[in-house]
Amino acid sequence: xxxxxxxxxxxxxxxxxxxxxxxxxxxxxxxxxxxxxxxxxxxxxxxxxxxxxxxxxxxxxxxxxxxxxxxxxxxxxxxxxxxxxxxxxxxxxxxxxxxxxxxxxxxxxxxxxxx
Amino acid sequence: xxxxxxxxxxxxxxxxxxxxxxxxxxxxxxxxxxxxxxxxxxxxxxxxxxxxxxxxxxxxxxxxxxxxxxxxxxxxxxxxxxxxxxxxxxxxxxxxxxxxxxxxxxxxxxxxxxxxx
Numbered sequence: 001x002x003x004x005x006x007x008x009x010x011x012x013x014x015x016x017x018x019x020x021x022x023x024x025x026x027x028x029x030x031x032x033x034x035x036x037x038x039x040x041x042x043x044x045x046x047x048x049x050x051x052x053x054x055x056x057x058x059x060x061x062x063x064x065x066x067x068x069x070x071x072x073x074x075x076x077x078x079x080x081x082x083x084x085x086x087x088x089x090x091x092x093x094x095x096x097x098x099x100x101x102x103x104x105x106x107x108x109x110x111x112x113x114x115x
Numbered sequence: 116x117x118x119x120x121x122x123x124x125x126x127x128x129x130x131x132x133x134x135x136x137x138x139x140x141x142x143x144x145x146x147x148x149x150x151x152x153x154x155x156x157x158x159x160x161x162x163x164x165x166x167x168x169x170x171x172x173x174x175x176x177x178x179x180x181x182x183x184x185x186x187x188x189x190x191x192x193x194x195x196x197x198x199x200x201x202x203x204x205x206x207x208x209x210x211x212x213x214x215x216x217x218x219x220x221x222x223x224x225x226x227x228x229x230x231x232x
Binding site (some may be wrong): 001032038043044046091093095102103104109 | 157158159160161165210217219220224
């Protein structure tokens with residue numbers, strides 16, 4: 001299957017700083033990218049969806065000014081957690097889907113710890 | 116609204132035995148896909164099996180098969196000849212398909228599967 005990478009895999013930052021997480025589709029063009037958040041022992045919660053050339057669509061309850069999403073190209077999406085606080089500590093997973101629709105491929109996730 | 120329910124928070128199976136994970140869903144749409152994803156301790160989401168709602172035949176992938184009961188809105192996963200590597204969280208998910216567009220994946224809460232040697 002297609003490969004989606006995320007960087008970094010693990011990040012620790014101080015409260016009040018911003019953190020950027022990159023998501024790349026390595027061998028296909030991702031017209032749609034998704035960002036999920038997963039708390040320990042819980043399911044994936046969709047945060048936002050971004051389509052090529054459009055602004056991200058955020059799910060209800062997700063602060064768009066705090067979680068900035070940029071779908072910069074057909075192979076790259078970034079999630080920036082601005083002014084991070086300890087409650088933002090979580091596991092963030094990106095996912096990508098190509099032009100033909102169908103299967104959605106997942107990145108390996110990024111563990112964010114805010115001190 | 117689209118919902119996916121997994122009523123078994125945890126399941127356990129003996130190595131080489133068979134286990135069935137339950138999933139029910141609710142949707143008013145006629146075109147949709149159903150999925151089972153595996154999330155091992157590495158937390159990488161892996162697609163196990165996929166079923167198109169319009170297909171009556173149950174999907175199979177090697178040791179993994181589903182029992183798709185459309186009228187009952189049930190989509191269970193059967194793992195045969197369980198292996199230690201099958202130990203993971205399993206998520207059932209659905210996705211609508213309408214007018215050539217794909218909806219978002221809706222996940223259940225997951226079932227943690229343990230495999231005993």
